[in-house]
Structures are given as C-alpha cells and as structure tokens.
Amino acid sequence: MNRQLPLFSRRDRVRLGQFLVLLLATLILLPQVPAHGSANLIANPGFESIDGGNPVCWEQSGWGTSGYSFAVTPAAHSGTKAMRVTMTTAGSGDRKAMMLENPSCAPNVTPGRQYDLGAWYTTTTPNTVLTAFRHDVAQGWVYWTDLATLPTTSTWTRKVVRTPVVPPNTDQVVWGITIYGVGTLTTDDYTMEDVTQPAAGTACSAGAACTAGQWAVMPFNSPVRAIHSVVLRNGDVLLVAGSGNNVDDFAAGTFKSAIYKPSTGTFNTVPTPADLFCSGHVQLSDGRVLVMGGNKDYPAADLSHGYKGLKNSYVFDPAANSYTRVNDMTAGSWYPSATMLGNGDVISLGGLGEDSAGTVATQYFKTAQQRWLGLNEANQSWSFWGLYPSMILMQDGRLFYSGSHVFGNGLPGSGSSIYDYTANTITPVNGLQRKDERDQSMSVLLPPAQDQKVLTLGGGNIDSNPDANRLTDLIDLKKATPAYAAGPLLPTGKLTGGVPQTSTQGKMYVSAVLLPDGKVFETGGGLHNRADPVYEASMYDPATNKFTAAMAVDPVPRTYHSSAFLLPDGRVMAVGDNPGNGTFDMRISVYSPPYLFKGARPQILTMADPQWTYGTTKNITVDGPITRAELIRPAAVTHSSDPNQRFVDVPITVNGNSVGLNLTSNPNLAPPGWYMLFVVGTNGVPSVAKWVHVG
Structure with missing residues (x-):
C-alpha cells in the first residue's frame, strides 16, 4: 500500500528557509573557482573556522631569528577573517601561514597529476614566495618547491600557480605563502584544484623508435677534432680542438676551432689563438664563452716534464665568431674546472700548472671587471682538486665536488666534499663508492635543480685500468649533512664486435644529458683506458630512480675525448672518439629521443x-x-x-x-x-x- 509522506509543518518551512538563506550567503562568500568547476581541496580555505584562536587546519609556521607576529584579521578578501604575518626585524629564516601536515587537513593528491594552487594576498615586501611541501610515503614530509615570487601589492591580488607533475610515492601536499623580509603579508581564500589534462593521443607508428629513440650519423664529418663542445646562445655549436691531442699540429702551431650550424649542417672555421686543447670553459652571463688555460707543452721525450698548463685566457664572442684575450690566470691550467656562480663570477680549480704539477690556486674571474683576480685578491685554500673536478653550484652558493674527475685516483679522504669559497672551508662528504675508480665518470645536477640532487655515474682508472664500473651514487644536497647513497646500477651493453658485457662491467667516458621531459639520457663510454667501446644507452628517471635500458645505441664508438649534449630542438648530438692508437673519429651522430615520435610538438x-x-x-x-x-x-x-x-x-x-x-x-x-x-x-x-x- 502506498503511503504519502506528511507535508512540512510551518515551523519546518521557516527553518528550511533560514537554512537556504544561510547556504546562499555561504556560497556567495566562497572564492570563485574556474569554469571547469573542479573541487577546491583546501580545508577551511578562508580561515572562517577558528579553534583556540588559530584557523582550523592551519598553523603559524617558520624558522630563524627574525622578529615576527601572527594575527587573524577582519580585513579579509571575503568573509570576516584573513591571516596576517608580519616580520618586524631582519635576520635568518622565514614565517608563513601553512596548512597543517596531518591526514585530516592536508589535501590528498595523486602521483602523475597536476594542481592549480591559488590564493588572494597583499604584501609590503618583495620577499614573498609561494612554498609547497609534499608527503612521501617512505620519507615523510619533505620540502617540494618554491612555486612563485609574489610582487608587492596594497590591494587584494590573486595568484594561481600550477604544480609540477606530482612525483611517485606522494600522497598529500601542503603549501602556503612565505615572507622572509621585513614587512606584512595578508592572505585569504586559498584554492587547490586538480587540473590534470587528459593525455593526448600517444599512438606511435615509428616502431622501435617509439620507445628507444633513433640515432642518425650525419653525412658529413667535423672539420676539427671536437675535444670541447659549447652550445651557443644562437643555437650554433662551438667545437674546439686546439692541437687536438696531435703533437705534430702542436709543433706546427696549428690550432683549430669551428662553428657548426645544426640548422644547415654547415661549418665555419674560426682562427684559434693558442692551444686550447684541454682548456676549461663556461658560458658567461652575457652569452659569451670564457675559455681558460689549455696546453703549453706536451710531455718531453726524456720524461723531464709532463703536460704543462697555459695561463692564457680568452673570451669567445658568438656575435663575431672570434676569440679576444683577457688577462692571464694566476697559474697555469691544463684540465681546469669552471663553475659559474650565482653572482655571475666564475671559479676555476684544479688542473696542471706550467711546471706539470697540480695547480693549487683558487682562480676567480670577476665578470663585472672582465678579469681574473690576482692571487691575493681571491680566497685561497691551497688545495689541489684534481683534473676537471666536477664542482657543482649549490642553492646556498657553496660548491659540491662530486668526486667525478679525470685521470687516476680521486682526492684523499672520502673523495667528495663541499667547498665554501666565502668561508674558505672544505667539508668532506661520505658515501661515494670506490672513489678511486671514478675517473671520467659523470655527475649531473638532476632535474629539477630545485631538488638539489646529484647523480654520479660510472668511471674507471687509467692507471690501474680495471674494468670500468656500473656504479651510480645519489646525494640530496638539501640535507643538513649530505651523504651519497648507492643508486641503481648502469645497464650493461655490448663491446666491439657485439660481445655482451658481463654483469659487473660498466663504462668510463660516459655522457649524461638532461632532457626537456625531465629525464637523463646516458650514452657512450668505454670499458678501459682509451679502449673497448661500450655500445649501450639508457634513460634515467629522477622521479623513480630507475634506468630504462635498451635505448637506441650510437653506432659510432664514443670513448676518450667524446661528448654528448642537448640541442635547442630537443635532440642530442654526440661527437668525438680518440682511442689509444691516436686516431680521432670525426663523425657526428644525432639522437632523437622517444618523445619526438609521440605526436605534435607544442609551440x-x-x-x-x-x-x-x-x-x-x-x-x-x-x-x-x-x-x-x-x-x-x-x-x-x-x-x-x-x-x-x-x-x-x-x-x-x-x-x-x-x-x-x-x-x-x-x-x-x-x-x-x-x-x-x-x-x-x-x-x-x-x-x-x-x-x-x-x-
């Protein structure tokens, strides 16, 4: 039997009307969301709910010695409450209104997706940034990234920033707006929305290239022995040989450079003023290239001296395709490092001097003055850093010596360290595996630089000449006491003649190239000193800490004096090979990664x-x-x-x-x-x- 429900009573209708009015008022006060209407994932986004004086699901966060105050203010963007943070005195650290790092308050996220983070704010200081942290299921809460610097504004302004793709093993994210200079910041009406775009069609009809990429050997050779490769600000490539490891060319004063134009496959030779063979080089802030040192002399037949380093230094200008000499370095440098600092200056360390001994001077190029400072003008640690020591600039301005170097053993002690030029201190870093077998390994600051993680790959030893190793080592430089941890082993490949490597064999002379999809392409190398090319390439994913093996292999051997690097069109170019018999392979190879076979390119x-x-x-x-x-x-x-x-x-x-x-x-x-x-x-x-x- 059907039974009708009773009609609402008059009192029920009044209550329902009151509820609808309250609901409408609440909806009017909610911050506006984009037209696609995805849900706001923030709990208490407008600070309207208060518990014990603090907004529910929010905390007063920060660190350091600066004076500060927090307040909930009625001067809101909408509703009746906003969060105000004032930094009253300058010192160390920062302050921020931050979501609570607990399961009931922190927004849940899905790996592989992206989110738009939005907030309304006013600030009186430009020292204001939007900061995000993520919860890693293995590590707990960790810093993720600073997403944007917010300009000063006295009127309510909305900032919306899209996150990077959420990495694997991340299940929650919290974020807020940080102030780290004297001033006042007020925030309100936070939003967080899943804006993941559906993947475009990824069908690929290019066969193996869809997953492995594809190499092409160019139908022309390099006119110079490409010992050094520099991608210029106009997309051309400077290839520098100097004498090219050729004693006869050195004796004849025949020193070479060339400009390669990838867009046309053409070359222009460049007059080269000295033997820049095994010099150092770095891009200056204006796009010119600072070249330091080089070869003053080859080893004497009577063994009275070895290689000698030049003091000469030059700047190469891409606009004129020419070298101009600057003042000499304070010491000879053959195989010196060259690292650009955050202020635009350059530090050079290591190499061999004019007497064939190790250079212990710290050499400092002052960009504003376009000169090398005198010996007593630069801080000196009087330490020898080896040959081509890999010195990577950290986010706090110090230099990380990764342990990658050229020739022989690494430095004494742990084989890796952090160098503070300003404080003139060197701090050992532990954990680098087989530090004396990292000759011509390669180290890269992994994508993105904000994560401050470095990967060191492979290596050998030209003196003891063991089989090169498959080792990789990973370090997080954001930690209070950074230390290396073992990474995944390099994949094995094949030797000359197609003979498979054993499971323990790796490679030295390895190249590692950062790609625009956030992965690292690893290619080239050899099993022994100037011998036994290894035909193998792989793709390393920093998000998963794994190698994908069986990438397409460069058909040209790439051992001693080889390099690979990214071109502006997203391809990778490889040059050089100088085996022990003194020959030099002049062929150029170009690799198209798998992403170039997966559909239309954005513009x-x-x-x-x-x-x-x-x-x-x-x-x-x-x-x-x-x-x-x-x-x-x-x-x-x-x-x-x-x-x-x-x-x-x-x-x-x-x-x-x-x-x-x-x-x-x-x-x-x-x-x-x-x-x-x-x-x-x-x-x-x-x-x-x-x-x-x-x-």
Missing part, C-alpha cells in the same frame, strides 16, 4: 620579452595545453664534465593558452645567462626551445 607562439629578472612572472602564449616549462642551461662539455649543466623548473600559471612563467628568485638555482626555454605538452613532447636571458 611557444609569443614571448614578449626574452629578458627575465629573478622572482618575476613572464607571459607566453602556446598553441595548446602544456604540463610544464623549464629552463635548461646550454652545454659547455668536455671529458664527461659539464658541472654547469642544469634544468630549472619554471612553475606555470595557466589561463587557457596564456601561460605565466614564474622564475625563481634564487640566482644560485639559475645562475645568470642565456637558457633554452622548453614547454612540454600533455603528450610528453617538448617544444623547440626559445632563448631567454636570466639575470
């Missing part, structure tokens, strides 16, 4: 200004949805060494096809200079790079 349609200032937002337009943007510093590589190689994440603010790019405010993360700007589509395919100048 950067407009970019109003290529000059970028730290902590600012620059706008571009693109032709479709993208998932990320990044800056990659162009290569300056030789002997498995390019300590300045880095991939800087650029958090994005998306409004249709208009994208705001939020540059870090820390020049130690992105030292001044020219960078390749890539954007990556939802199908994982990167654009062709646009050139931007940071500084």
Whole structure:
C-alpha cells in the first residue's frame, strides 16, 4: 500500500528557509573557482573556522631569528577573517601561514597529476614566495618547491600557480605563502584544484623508435677534432680542438676551432689563438664563452716534464665568431674546472700548472671587471682538486665536488666534499663508492635543480685500468649533512664486435644529458683506458630512480675525448672518439629521443620579452595545453664534465593558452645567462626551445 509522506509543518518551512538563506550567503562568500568547476581541496580555505584562536587546519609556521607576529584579521578578501604575518626585524629564516601536515587537513593528491594552487594576498615586501611541501610515503614530509615570487601589492591580488607533475610515492601536499623580509603579508581564500589534462593521443607508428629513440650519423664529418663542445646562445655549436691531442699540429702551431650550424649542417672555421686543447670553459652571463688555460707543452721525450698548463685566457664572442684575450690566470691550467656562480663570477680549480704539477690556486674571474683576480685578491685554500673536478653550484652558493674527475685516483679522504669559497672551508662528504675508480665518470645536477640532487655515474682508472664500473651514487644536497647513497646500477651493453658485457662491467667516458621531459639520457663510454667501446644507452628517471635500458645505441664508438649534449630542438648530438692508437673519429651522430615520435610538438607562439629578472612572472602564449616549462642551461662539455649543466623548473600559471612563467628568485638555482626555454605538452613532447636571458 502506498503511503504519502506528511507535508512540512510551518515551523519546518521557516527553518528550511533560514537554512537556504544561510547556504546562499555561504556560497556567495566562497572564492570563485574556474569554469571547469573542479573541487577546491583546501580545508577551511578562508580561515572562517577558528579553534583556540588559530584557523582550523592551519598553523603559524617558520624558522630563524627574525622578529615576527601572527594575527587573524577582519580585513579579509571575503568573509570576516584573513591571516596576517608580519616580520618586524631582519635576520635568518622565514614565517608563513601553512596548512597543517596531518591526514585530516592536508589535501590528498595523486602521483602523475597536476594542481592549480591559488590564493588572494597583499604584501609590503618583495620577499614573498609561494612554498609547497609534499608527503612521501617512505620519507615523510619533505620540502617540494618554491612555486612563485609574489610582487608587492596594497590591494587584494590573486595568484594561481600550477604544480609540477606530482612525483611517485606522494600522497598529500601542503603549501602556503612565505615572507622572509621585513614587512606584512595578508592572505585569504586559498584554492587547490586538480587540473590534470587528459593525455593526448600517444599512438606511435615509428616502431622501435617509439620507445628507444633513433640515432642518425650525419653525412658529413667535423672539420676539427671536437675535444670541447659549447652550445651557443644562437643555437650554433662551438667545437674546439686546439692541437687536438696531435703533437705534430702542436709543433706546427696549428690550432683549430669551428662553428657548426645544426640548422644547415654547415661549418665555419674560426682562427684559434693558442692551444686550447684541454682548456676549461663556461658560458658567461652575457652569452659569451670564457675559455681558460689549455696546453703549453706536451710531455718531453726524456720524461723531464709532463703536460704543462697555459695561463692564457680568452673570451669567445658568438656575435663575431672570434676569440679576444683577457688577462692571464694566476697559474697555469691544463684540465681546469669552471663553475659559474650565482653572482655571475666564475671559479676555476684544479688542473696542471706550467711546471706539470697540480695547480693549487683558487682562480676567480670577476665578470663585472672582465678579469681574473690576482692571487691575493681571491680566497685561497691551497688545495689541489684534481683534473676537471666536477664542482657543482649549490642553492646556498657553496660548491659540491662530486668526486667525478679525470685521470687516476680521486682526492684523499672520502673523495667528495663541499667547498665554501666565502668561508674558505672544505667539508668532506661520505658515501661515494670506490672513489678511486671514478675517473671520467659523470655527475649531473638532476632535474629539477630545485631538488638539489646529484647523480654520479660510472668511471674507471687509467692507471690501474680495471674494468670500468656500473656504479651510480645519489646525494640530496638539501640535507643538513649530505651523504651519497648507492643508486641503481648502469645497464650493461655490448663491446666491439657485439660481445655482451658481463654483469659487473660498466663504462668510463660516459655522457649524461638532461632532457626537456625531465629525464637523463646516458650514452657512450668505454670499458678501459682509451679502449673497448661500450655500445649501450639508457634513460634515467629522477622521479623513480630507475634506468630504462635498451635505448637506441650510437653506432659510432664514443670513448676518450667524446661528448654528448642537448640541442635547442630537443635532440642530442654526440661527437668525438680518440682511442689509444691516436686516431680521432670525426663523425657526428644525432639522437632523437622517444618523445619526438609521440605526436605534435607544442609551440611557444609569443614571448614578449626574452629578458627575465629573478622572482618575476613572464607571459607566453602556446598553441595548446602544456604540463610544464623549464629552463635548461646550454652545454659547455668536455671529458664527461659539464658541472654547469642544469634544468630549472619554471612553475606555470595557466589561463587557457596564456601561460605565466614564474622564475625563481634564487640566482644560485639559475645562475645568470642565456637558457633554452622548453614547454612540454600533455603528450610528453617538448617544444623547440626559445632563448631567454636570466639575470
């Protein structure tokens, strides 16, 4: 039998009306969300719910010695409450209104997805950034990234920033707005929305190239022995030989360089003023190339001396395709390091001097003065760092010596250390495996630079000449006491003639290239000193800490005096091979990674200004949805060494096809200079790079 429900009583109707009025008022006060209407994941986004004087699910966070105060203020963007943070005195540290790191308050996230983080704010100091932390199921809560620097504003302003793709093993994220200078910050109406784009079609009809990529050997040779390779700010490649490890050319004063134009496959030779064979080089902030040292003499037949280092130094100008001499270094340098600092200056360490002995001087190039400082003008530790020591700039301005070097054993002690030029201190770093078998290993600051993780791969020893190793070592430089931990082993490949390597054999002379999809392409190398090429290539994923083996293999052997590097079109170029019989392979190979076979490339349609200032937002337009943007510093590589190689994440603010790019405010993360700007589509395919100048 059907039974009717009773009608509402008059009192029930009054109560229902009151509830609907309250609900409507609440909806009016809620912050607006984008048209796609995804749910706001923030608990208590407007601070309206208070418990014990503090907004529910929020905390007063920060550290350091600066004076500060927190308050809940009625001067809100909407509703009746906002959070105010005031830093009253300058000191160390920061303060921030931050979501609580607990399961009931922290927003849940899904690995592989992206989220738009939004908040309304006013601030009286430019020292204001949006900061995010993530919960790793193995490590707990860890710092993730600073997503954007917020400009001062006295009126309520909304900032929306898109996160990078959430990495594996992350289940929750918290974030807030940080103040680290004297001033007042007020925030309100936080939003967090899942904006993951559905993946575009990834069907691929290119066969094995879809997963392994594809190599092509160019139908022309290099006109010079490519000992050194530098990608210039215009996309051309400077190839430097000097005497090219050829005693006859040295005796004849025949020193060579050439400019290779990948767009046309043509070369221009460049008059070369000295034997720049085994010099150091680094991109200066204006896009010119500082070249330091080189070869003053080959070893004497009577063994009275070995290689001697030059003091000469030059600047190569891509606009004129010519070298100009600057003042001499304070000591001879053959195989010196060269690291760009956050202030645009350059530190050079190690190498051999004019007397064939190890150079112990710290040599400092002052960019503003365009000169090398005198010996007594630079801080001196009087330490020998080896040959081509890999000195990587850290986010706090110190240098990390990774243990990668050239020739023989590593340094005494742990084989790795942190060098503070300002304090003139050296701190040992533990954990590097078989430190005396890392000759011509390679170290890279992994993508993104904000994570401050370094991977060191392979290596051997030209003196004891064991089988090169498969070791990798990983370090997190953000930790209070950084130490290496063993990473996954390099995959094995095949030797000359197709003979498989054994499970214990690895390679020295290895190359590692940062790609615009956030992975590291590992290629080339040899099993022994100037012998036994190893035909193997793999792809390392920093997010999973795993290698994907069986990438396509360069058909040209790449051992001693070889290098590989990223081109602005997203391909990888490889040059050089100088085996023990003194020959030199002049062929050029170019690798197209798998992403180039997975669909249309996104395009950067407009970019109003290529000059970028730290902590600012620059706008571009693109032709479709993208998932990320990044800056990659162009290569300056030789002997498995390019300590300045880095991939800087650029958090994005998306409004249709208009994208705001939020540059870090820390020049130690992105030292001044020219960078390749890539954007990556939802199908994982990167654009062709646009050139931007940071500084």
